[in-house]
Amino acid sequence: MEPEVLTFTVPTENNKVVFVWNITTQLSEGEIYFSLVEVFSQFGPLYSMKLFPNAGVADPGYYAVIKYFSSQSAKKAQAACDKKSLFQDSPLKVQVCNKKKSFRFKSLELYxxxxxxxxxxxxxxxxxxxxxxxxxxxxxxxxxxxxxxxxxxxxxxxxxxxxxxxxxxxxxxxxxxxxxxxxxxxxxxxxxxxxxxxxxxxxxxxxxxxxxxxxxxxxxxxxxxxxxxxxxxxxxxxxxxxxxxxxxxxxxxxFTWAPLDTGDENDEELLANLSFCEDTLADGE
Missing domain, CATH: 3.30.390 (Enolase-like; domain 1)
Structure with a gap:
């Protein structure tokens, strides 16, 4: 396998983003957040980790969007954590993102x-x-x-x-x-x-x-x-x-007076261009 080249810029590639869902309300929101960070940081440094409540039509619970600097870290996280209980009684579902279309994102300086x-x-x-x-x-x-x-x-x-x-x-x-x-x-x-x-x-x-x-x-x-x-x-x-x-x-x-990205960009905008594997969702896996 070829070596991976990492840059000191904000990661935007879809293969560096991991979705985690089927998170129950067994723990508090704060406990879930820190448990996710503890588990998924074992596979590489995290750029960001966002925790969201499920939509109203779904069962109570949460899903998370985790962004790595490395695509290899994302792959390792999926292989090690998918269908594993980890910090709760029921198994989590972990999937590396797939884009619906090919988009190019401007490279932003990393804080x-x-x-x-x-x-x-x-x-x-x-x-x-x-x-x-x-x-x-x-x-x-x-x-x-x-x-x-x-x-x-x-x-x-x-x-x-x-x-x-x-x-x-x-x-x-x-x-x-x-x-x-x-x-x-x-x-x-x-x-x-x-x-x-x-x-x-x-x-x-x-x-x-x-x-x-x-x-x-x-x-x-x-x-x-x-x-x-x-x-x-x-x-x-x-x-x-x-x-x-x-x-x-x-x-x-x-020198430019342009502001520097601090790592708090809106991940929801990125999510609009990403999706789970459609076959996985169709099968309910």
Missing amino acids: GNKCQELANYYLGFNGWSKKIIALQNISGLDDEADDEASAQEPAKLRYLCVVEVTINDHEIRSRGVGVAEEVIEKQNDPAEFLSKNAKVQKYAVQKALSSAFKKILLVVFDNGKVATEYVPDEDDTVDCITEEELQGLIQVND
């Missing part, structure tokens, strides 16, 4: 914390490291050209961050740049400023981590070994200069 979870699982806690090269307040720098217009707009707190991620055993170094901003509603309120200052710094670091990890690929083999590849963007120069040069070349207008 920094999720990137770290994925790296920890496949590379180990000591297999990689990160370093913040720059974290600076850039508030107001793009408003200097038009003081009159900026005076009419609410004040914004902005931070720029540059992070370097190193894969220790593979001699890979990847840098990422992140910019975050927050509107200051009460400009004379020190408490609000301190709270949002910490929040913006955190978001800038997370976005920089996402940018750095996005240039790294994980190649996972059947025997459990993992190789890494560095694939920079064509116009990416941030990895090619020294830290000293980078500090002097930072240009605010070169």
Whole structure:
């Protein structure tokens, strides 16, 4: 079997999504959720796990939608858990999703914390490291050209961050740049400023981590070994200069203010494009 290539992006492939149904009300909703996480995380890191109540026309109970980073993890979960009781008296039903049609989803950057979870699982806690090269307040720098217009707009707190991620055993170094901003509603309120200052710094670091990890690929083999590849963007120069040069070349207008996906996207929208195996449903299996 060919090795699987994993990217540090939000997983959208249908073969990474697992449906679990026939969940009874034997346990509370909270107990069911944590039981599902405990069972299905054994087969690989989870991107998300959603628990839903059955429709009103069905018997009381729940179904779950579990999204893995790896299609191999999804296959292993189905093989090991389908028709097994696990944490309840009656057996669960587990099925990898199948799309009704072929859809292409835009690749979204993975939130920094999720990137770290994925790296920890496949590379180990000591297999990689990160370093913040720059974290600076850039508030107001793009408003200097038009003081009159900026005076009419609410004040914004902005931070720029540059992070370097190193894969220790593979001699890979990847840098990422992140910019975050927050509107200051009460400009004379020190408490609000301190709270949002910490929040913006955190978001800038997370976005920089996402940018750095996005240039790294994980190649996972059947025997459990993992190789890494560095694939920079064509116009990416941030990895090619020294830290000293980078500090002097930072240009605010070169970076996007677009928000980063935090891993809370609406899974119901994805479900509209997915289905169980029709033969399985017809047979009531």
